[in-house]
Amino acid sequence: MKAAPFAYVRAAGVGEAVAALSEGALVLAGGQSLVPLLNMRLVRPHTVMDVNRLDLAHLHRSGADLVLGALTRHRQVETSPLVRRDVPLLAAAMSHVGYVAVRNRGTTGGSIAHADPAAELPAVCVALDASFTVQGARGRREIPAGEFFLGPHRTALAADELLVETRVPVPPVGSGHGVAELSRRANDLAVVAVVACVAVSEGTVTYARIAVAGAAPTPIRATVAESVLLGRTPSADVIASAADAVADATDPSDDLRAPAAYRREMAVVLTRRALRQAVTS
Amino acid sequence: MKLTVTCTVNGREVRADCEPRRTLADFLRHDLGLTGVHVGCEQGACGSCTVLLDGATARSCCLLAVQVDGATVTTVEGLADNGVLGPLQEAFRSHHALQCGFCTPGMLATATELLRDNPRPTEAQIRTALSGHLCRCTGYQHIVDAVKAAADPGEPEAGEEQHRS
Numbered sequence: 001m002k003a004a005p006f007a008y009v010r011a012a013g014v015g016e017a018v019a020a021l022s023e024g025a026l027v028l029a030g031g032q033s034l035v036p037l038l039n040m041r042l043v044r045p046h047t048v049m050d051v052n053r054l055d056l057a058h059l060h061r062s063g064a065d066l067v068l069g070a071l072t073r074h075r076q077v078e079t080s081p082l083v084r085r086d087v088p089l090l091a092a093a094m095s096h097v098g099y100v101a102v103r104n105r106g107t108t109g110g111s112i113a114h115a116d117p118a119a120e121l122p123a124v125c126v127a128l129d130a131s132f133t134v135q136g137a138r139g140r141r142e143i144p145a146g147e148f149f150l151g152p153h154r155t156a157l158a159a160d161e162l163l164v165e166t167r168v169p170v171p172p173v174g175s176g177h178g179v180a181e182l183s184r185r186a187n188d189l190a191v192v193a194v195v196a197c198v199a200v201s202e203g204t205v206t207y208a209r210i211a212v213a214g215a216a217p218t219p220i221r222a223t224v225a226e227s228v229l230l231g232r233t234p235s236a237d238v239i240a241s242a243a244d245a246v247a248d249a250t251d252p253s254d255d256l257r258a259p260a261a262y263r264r265e266m267a268v269v270l271t272r273r274a275l276r277q278a279v280t281s
Numbered sequence: 282m283k284l285t286v287t288c289t290v291n292g293r294e295v296r297a298d299c300e301p302r303r304t305l306a307d308f309l310r311h312d313l314g315l316t317g318v319h320v321g322c323e324q325g326a327c328g329s330c331t332v333l334l335d336g337a338t339a340r341s342c343c344l345l346a347v348q349v350d351g352a353t354v355t356t357v358e359g360l361a362d363n364g365v366l367g368p369l370q371e372a373f374r375s376h377h378a379l380q381c382g383f384c385t386p387g388m389l390a391t392a393t394e395l396l397r398d399n400p401r402p403t404e405a406q407i408r409t410a411l412s413g414h415l416c417r418c419t420g421y422q423h424i425v426d427a428v429k430a431a432a433d434p435g436e437p438e439a440g441e442e443q444h445r446s
Contacts, residue, residue, distance in 0.1 A: 001323065003302040006301060007282060008345070008347055031343050031348070032340075035343040036324035036343060039304070050347070050348060075337070099328070101413060102343075104338055187409070
């Protein structure tokens, strides 16, 4: 199908973009989700606002955080030496997002604001306690990832706010990471995905982060599973009990990709795999 | 409301007026007559409309034409040199990597990017790269063979983008 007619504006600055948002424009960033929705007429905005020329493609380290401008592209994040050194979990998770052609265009800000419950990047943000800087007509505010995702494609972002930056706290030096995903074919949308980051010091887990995508209306942090690991030796048994604890945190629903019970079971299996990768990487 | 788009397509500067809702795929086909761009699903799933945008693959159905103002686009028509097939195209021909040819332009764009970024890919890397393209006739094996044949001869390096199942 072809999109219904709409007006097109190209924002020259963040202030101008926010003004257009308050008049009901939809944001076009990488377009990898929005343009198909336009083509299928599942959305019919009166105005599409292209933010691609805003100066938001920065990617740098600032103190204890990695800072990603909203227009950083998935492929840029995936291949960035800085990201691979400081937050390798993020680079690894990015390699699971769509195909290279999709990653060349898709943006971090777009993926976060789109809030697909099965998407990898929101899960990494939840796991690592990232925060999002959003700009509205009344100024900027920070929203922690744990409070940002409200439901499938629903976020704490107000209609007239633009996500401008993501700050990801850099995990401890020497921590390992794991990404385990179930999808119907390589690089297809995840049915369930688990991301994990674990630091082990003198044989004991000192830092553990686990998040699950595709097993609840939002990405979820598996805090009980994390506490099972903390202070213990990450043996196969400990990893298995941590993974078992993930089941209760999930809240999956049935859909055409997988029944709820299968998603819950896969969340456990994939957590085991992700943790095994994390403690051996 | 029509907007003017100026961009470089296959080495030639072009200019055309189009509605904002025009996808890059339809712009290339209908406004520029480049019917080598094939439109399959219009939702980024089949890969047939893949082109090179500023040297990087992009699904032309998932971009608005107005977004490429000032950019450089290469379609399958730009891969041949004055009617002489490039090495990758030649490999597709000699390995019977196409039957109906519908998916071929997209496959070629992706394989062009792959071989540029990783001149000696493993078979698993080739399969991963092509996983975003649907072919409904040949069954992929000859396509993989063709990309392998067009790759730099020699042992693949231990790449980082291994095939994941």
